[in-house]
Amino acid sequence: MRLNVIERRPEGGETGLPVVFLHGLFGRARNLGFLQRQVSRTRRTLALDLRSHGESPHGRLDYPAMVGDVMETLGAYDALPAILIGHSMGGKVAMVMALQHPERVGGLLVGDMAPARTGHGQGVLGEAMLHLHFPPSLDRQEATELLQTIAPRREVRDLILQNLRLGDAPGWEIGLREIVDSMANIENWPYMPEGHVYDGPTLFVRGENSPYVGPEHLAVMGRLFPNYRLETMAGVGHWLHAEDPRRFSELMMTFLAGI
Template structure:
């Protein structure tokens, strides 16, 4: 089963748990602050997706498989959750909603649509592979070395959260880069899943992001007939990191509606 990080409710009110699903190259740890704040009235559980973090390494990274992993976690939590997924995690969440919708009460899809994209993320894999891990003992030094390959400091910081500096035998990436690179067309693609999810669904996007376009809405509404749309001003694709409090409050309002 996927590795999980549990955040028990500080004052439980009987709400179903919230399951948080990260995007490509991410981990449960990326969501720690938001998960803790949302755990005031309900348990919040964040997962490491397959081939990420502490979760098992698998030979395939496609959405039916990722949805199956999430279903297994949900069954272990009692069989019903509110589900929040960002980017790749949002596509996995949509796949699960369309195929096993009874497991989900409310669905939040963060800055992604059920469509095929063309933004290949393989260059980031090449950059991570290109990082010289010899003798690395600090994240600061790792950042300095990675700067030659990744100019954006925020992106470097995000990637380096998946670098294990204390691994036996020396630093290693907590990512199965080989499988992620091979299956990149599946990750940026969409399996064309049919059906519909009748539960309340929020498509929450960054106002400065181009991942969810107006022309996607017809496709979204066909699959998620009760979809609502909201935008966070001043945020891009990484809306939860760029506007964490606004993201958290929007999620809270939707879940409690």
């Protein structure tokens, strides 16, 4: 499946491998625009809408299929090998791609996600979104108030809001049915045969207040990604790049400078 891409290039000459941004569940490529703009000053960058998200085609989600989408899309853009930066679900896509196609990945940065099964209420949120009742017409303020009933946290509500079609006959622009039906796959971690290891430069960045990367995950992180480092961002949760974009950007740029 060919995915929708937002591509940015530096005005001067490009340096190093292209950098690819992969968003999380209910996100889209433009979520990572601040980070993409920082990197695109010196490197070619591509931010992708994963399947059933943003402006990409819809389809059931599982990590091998999503990796296939990314590989097909980047191949069409002549953007391999690449450095992958993924948050949450996008981090899992990036990790699986690095493990399955290590020769195509020049570096890996994972935002608040471990290579493990992770279920922290996203299935409940997806079902609530699916059963949300829309009025005949909806503006942005009304949509914000409506979404408060299922997403009281502002950062989650803002994320969901961008997936709504406003105006007359409002509704979801994303493949919400496909996403909800695939939630077990999204929260799971695919089976990796023995010997799948990515030994390239790897940075995990976790939020101090997030449950997604814990002490119980360190052993498997070390086994699959033997050259990994772990950074913890103080005072933030799972949406660490949105809660403290400047600190996340600092960590990202330092990591890229070392590749």
